[in-house]
Amino acid sequence: MAEYTSNDYLQIFRRVKLHPYQRRMLQIHYHAPEHIMTATQMARAMGYRNWGGANLHYGVLAKRIGESLGWRPLPETNLYVLAEFEKPGREWHWIMRSQVSDALEMIGWVETEQVIPEELDNIETFHEGAAKEIRVNAYERSSVAREQCILHHGCACVVCGVVLAKIYGETAQGYIHVHHLHQLSEIGDSYKVNPIRDLAPVCPNCHAIIHLKKPPYSINEVKRLIADKIIVSEIAVTVNDEKA
Numbered sequence: 701m702a703e704y705t706s707n708d709y710l711q712i713f714r715r716v717k718l719h720p721y722q723r724r725m726l727q728i729h730y731h732a733p734e735h736i737m738t739a740t741q742m743a744r745a746m747g748y749r750n751w752g753g754a755n756l757h758y759g760v761l762a763k764r765i766g767e768s769l770g771w772r773p774l775p776e777t778n779l780y781v782l783a784e785f786e787k788p789g790r791e792w793h794w795i796m797r798s799q800v801s802d803a804l805e806m807i808g809w810v811e812t813e814q815v816i817p818e819e820l821d822n823i824e825t826f827h828e829g830a831a832k833e834i835r836v837n838a839y840e841r842s843s844v845a846r847e848q849c850i851l852h853h854g855c856a857c858v859v860c861g862v863v864l865a866k867i868y869g870e871t872a873q874g875y876i877h878v879h880h881l882h883q884l885s886e887i888g889d890s891y892k893v894n895p896i897r898d899l900a901p902v903c904p905n906c907h908a909i910i911h912l913k914k915p916p917y918s919i920n921e922v923k924r925l926i927a928d929k930i931i932v933s934e935i936a937v938t939v940n941d942e943k944a
């Protein structure tokens with residue numbers, strides 16, 4: 701097989717303009733435990749209906765990178781450009797090539813990609829010690845926690861159920877905010893974020909609403925706001941009718 705170095709991949713990442721969602725796929729894969737994941741997990745994280753969608757989109761990306769590397773002939777399974785495979789159980793495992801993960805580190809795509817917006821608010825209200833603040837922020841700033849959250853929970857908003865790609869198309873595939881469910885004031889010194897238990901995927905709209913008050917609304921409170929809204933809009937319609 702063709703052997704390319706981390707540096708070769710790095711050059712391609714620098715040179716080829718990838719779509720935001722293609723970068724997101726690489727980041728999700730990178731942040732999966734030991735860089736190993738299945739197509740089903742990728743589908744959930746990116747909002748694809750099933751593993752076939754993940755195969756297709758990740759395959760297209762792999763093909764593009766393979767072609768840019770000059771890999772000829774391209775492996776029959778294009779994904780081989782990015783990953784090696786193992787089938788320990790029912791499903792194939794995608795194991796990210798170390799050259800790819802190294803290149804992602806070198807280009808800096810896998811560390812501080814996303815800052816979770818509430819950190820900025822929390823800094824204002826947080827008085828219990830700078831060390832804790834820095835530690836929690838460091839956790840949330842690193843995309844590790846958020847991507848592990850999305851890997852587990854998927855990219856649909858837990859409040860309103862929206863999948864952003866259904867509205868905005870492919871550029872939004874896999875894009876979602878992550879909300880930290882605990883207030884920093886509740887958090888003890890030994891606190892360590894558990895990405896599955898302590899973080900929840902929420903769309904930017906619901907996230908903004910959650911933070912309309914301090915301390916923030918809970919997920920269930922905002923769900924109830926949405927339910928109540930139906931009544932409010934019915935009232936609005938009635939009012940308009942009366943005017944007319």
Ligand SMILES: [Zn+2]
Nearest residue numbers: 857860903906
């Ligand atoms: Zn939402």
Ligand SMILES: [Zn+2]
Nearest residue numbers: 818878879880
């Ligand atoms: Zn939040």
